[in-house]
Amino acid sequence: MEIDPFIFRLSIFILSIFIGYYVVWSVTPSLHTPLMSVTNAISSVIIVGAIIAALAGESGNIFDTANIFGFLAIILAAVNIFGGFLVTQRMLAMYKKKKKDKK
Amino acid sequence: MISANLLAIFYLISGVLFILALRGLSSPETSRQGNLFGIIGMAIAISITIFSVGNFSTGFLYLMILILIGGSMGTFIALKIPMTAMPELVAGFHSLVGLAAVFVAVSAFLNPEVFNLGSSGNIKIASLIEMSLGAAIGAITFTGSVIAFLKLRGIMSGSPITFFGQHYLNLALGLFLLGLIFYLCKTQVDTWFWTIIIISFLLGVLLIIPIGGADMPVVISMLNSYSGWAAAGIGFTLENTALIITGALVGSSGAILSYIMCKGMNRSFFNVILGGWGATDQSSSSKSKEQKPVKSGNADDAAFLMKNASSVIIVPGYGMAVAQAQHALREMVDVLKKNGVKVSYAIHPVAGRMPGHMNVLLAEANVPYDEVFELEEINNDFANCDVAYVIGANDVTNPVAKSDPQSPIYGMPILDVEKSKSVLFVKRSLSPGYAGIDNDLFYRDNTLMLFADAKKMTEEIIKSL
Numbered sequence: 001m002e003i004d005p006f007i008f009r010l011s012i013f014i015l016s017i018f019i020g021y022y023v024v025w026s027v028t029p030s031l032h033t034p035l036m037s038v039t040n041a042i043s044s045v046i047i048v049g050a051i052i053a054a055l056a057g058e059s060g061n062i063f064d065t066a067n068i069f070g071f072l073a074i075i076l077a078a079v080n081i082f083g084g085f086l087v088t089q090r091m092l093a094m095y096k097k098k099k100k101d102k103k
Numbered sequence: 104m105i106s107a108n109l110l111a112i113f114y115l116i117s118g119v120l121f122i123l124a125l126r127g128l129s130s131p132e133t134s135r136q137g138n139l140f141g142i143i144g145m146a147i148a149i150s151i152t153i154f155s156v157g158n159f160s161t162g163f164l165y166l167m168i169l170i171l172i173g174g175s176m177g178t179f180i181a182l183k184i185p186m187t188a189m190p191e192l193v194a195g196f197h198s199l200v201g202l203a204a205v206f207v208a209v210s211a212f213l214n215p216e217v218f219n220l221g222s223s224g225n226i227k228i229a230s231l232i233e234m235s236l237g238a239a240i241g242a243i244t245f246t247g248s249v250i251a252f253l254k255l256r257g258i259m260s261g262s263p264i265t266f267f268g269q270h271y272l273n274l275a276l277g278l279f280l281l282g283l284i285f286y287l288c289k290t291q292v293d294t295w296f297w298t299i300i301i302i303s304f305l306l307g308v309l310l311i312i313p314i315g316g317a318d319m320p321v322v323i324s325m326l327n328s329y330s331g332w333a334a335a336g337i338g339f340t341l342e343n344t345a346l347i348i349t350g351a352l353v354g355s356s357g358a359i360l361s362y363i364m365c366k367g368m369n370r371s372f373f374n375v376i377l378g379g380w381g382a383t384d385q386s387s388s389s390k391s392k393e394q395k396p397v398k399s400g401n402a403d404d405a406a407f408l409m410k411n412a413s414s415v416i417i418v419p420g421y422g423m424a425v426a427q428a429q430h431a432l433r434e435m436v437d438v439l440k441k442n443g444v445k446v447s448y449a450i451h452p453v454a455g456r457m458p459g460h461m462n463v464l465l466a467e468a469n470v471p472y473d474e475v476f477e478l479e480e481i482n483n484d485f486a487n488c489d490v491a492y493v494i495g496a497n498d499v500t501n502p503v504a505k506s507d508p509q510s511p512i513y514g515m516p517i518l519d520v521e522k523s524k525s526v527l528f529v530k531r532s533l534s535p536g537y538a539g540i541d542n543d544l545f546y547r548d549n550t551l552m553l554f555a556d557a558k559k560m561t562e563e564i565i566k567s568l
Binding site for chain 2: 005006009012013014016017019020021023024025026027028029030031032033034035036037038039040041042043044045046047048049050051052053054055056064065066067069070071072073074075076077078079080081082083084085086087088089090091092093094095096097098
């Protein structure tokens with residue numbers, strides 16, 4: 001009997017939760033705010049679904065209701081991607097070690 | 104066109120890069136590289152998707168324009184936002200992810216052929232369940248984050264809004280949602296789908312309004328987690344590995360942060376979620392409102408104490424963020440260091456309005472991160488320190504948490520500020536903190552209250568130093 005592909009995706013999902021669990025516990029508490037902003041940025045990978053939805057059935061009519069929802073989702077996700085990664089970078093750039101001459 | 108297998112492999116690469124992005128955050132040195140991995144992962148996912156759709160005509164043009172519009176809005180916000188506003192920014196961004204998840208789910212529901220989910224009115228049951236779950240969680244994330252945003256921004260009062268039977272109403276709505284999903288699968292009638300989304304929007308509002316301002320660290324982490332699960336739900340619908348991996352990562356990340364925040368307050372997750380904590384305690388605080396002697400001082404006294412100390416520990420809290428006092432604080436520390444005083448910073452897990460809030464503000468003021476310590480790292484040092492400078496923190500220093508089993512914060516891990524030789528407590532008045540509990544520390548012999556705005560007081564101290 002063949003295994004339903006859903007089971008494979010479920011396996012990926014469960015294993016990823018475990019990876020997330022161990023990786024996030026190793027994040028230093030002082031970086032918890034950047035952690036939130038970067039997880040927010042990467043969860044905007046949902047834009048992938050939005051792109052497929054927006055460009056679907058293009059030969060016919062790209063201004064179907066379904067496409068328009070896709071386009072709207074693209075804008076929202078794009079705000080998040082750029083905003084999320086940039087703000088993370090801005091924060092991370094501020095974390096500095098003690099200067100050597102002060103020691 | 105790219106083959107489905109190759110496409111899946113690229114999505115897997117994105118997923119791995121996202122894992123590395125989080126992994127990088129284990130130390131500030133590797134974190135910037137981690138962020139770069141994240142950006143590359145995102146670029147790969149987006150470009151490969153565009154290639155796979157493979158139609159570079161009008162739609163593609165619109166796509167680019169929209170990414171450009173969204174991207175420049177995001178860039179503008181990211182560059183302009185002050186660091187003190189980070190909690191509301193993150194809440195706002197969560198709401199966008201939630202709404203995007205809803206939109207993608209709606210699009211997939213209206214046009215299932217595109218995603219190979221069957222045909223309209225005859226969608227595969229599994230896909231239907233996944234997409235309604237994704238849409239429902241996305242909708243809850245959206246309205247919940249909007250409420251959190253309004254509360255953090257101060258547009259809406261931070262005090263909990265509770266009414267009779269609230270929790271039962273939420274429970275009923277939750278069960279109703281499950282019933283709707285069941286009926287949707289059975290009948291494939293689109294009215295059910297829209298009802299699911301509307302009920303979820305409503306539920307998002309109802310879930311967040313009873314939660315008070317100082318519990319926001321938990322709420323933000325929780326919404327962070329929800330946005331992940333929503334993405335994962337959509338990932339299952341679209342059979343997309345990158346989305347499934349990312350959703351799981353973000354979901355567990357938010358869950359862990361919520362757990363850490365709850366532990367920092369010694370409260371169970373459900374206790375926070377069910378809310379209404381601040382409301383119940385106001386009565387108990389008014390009962391014990393007797394006048395006790397308080398020693399108060401001015402900037403000169405504080406400057407004198409600190410200048411003659413050999414070590415000072417600074418305890419920042421939300422009040423520092425409100426007063427934007429972090430830069431003045433750093434200047435004060437610089438002067439102290441010149442006088443040979445050893446200075447370190449102690450941060451409680453729930454200080455501020457989101458996890459790590461204080462660390463970011465101190466980093467912004469150029470405080471080196473190796474001078475900033477977490478509760479467990481520094482708590483023993485208070486006994487050997489001459490002066491503890493408490494600026495904008497309150498409940499997290501309250502010794503009642505250790506001594507009085509009646510107190511609502513009993514058992515909460517606190518910074519042992521009272522063990523230091525003297526305590527300087529910057530606060531605008533004697534009013535109790537968020538938890539509505541009087542702080543014992545105010546009345547101790549070794550405490551000197553500095554009644555003023557955190558920033559003004561710090562600046563005055565610099566002057567008299």
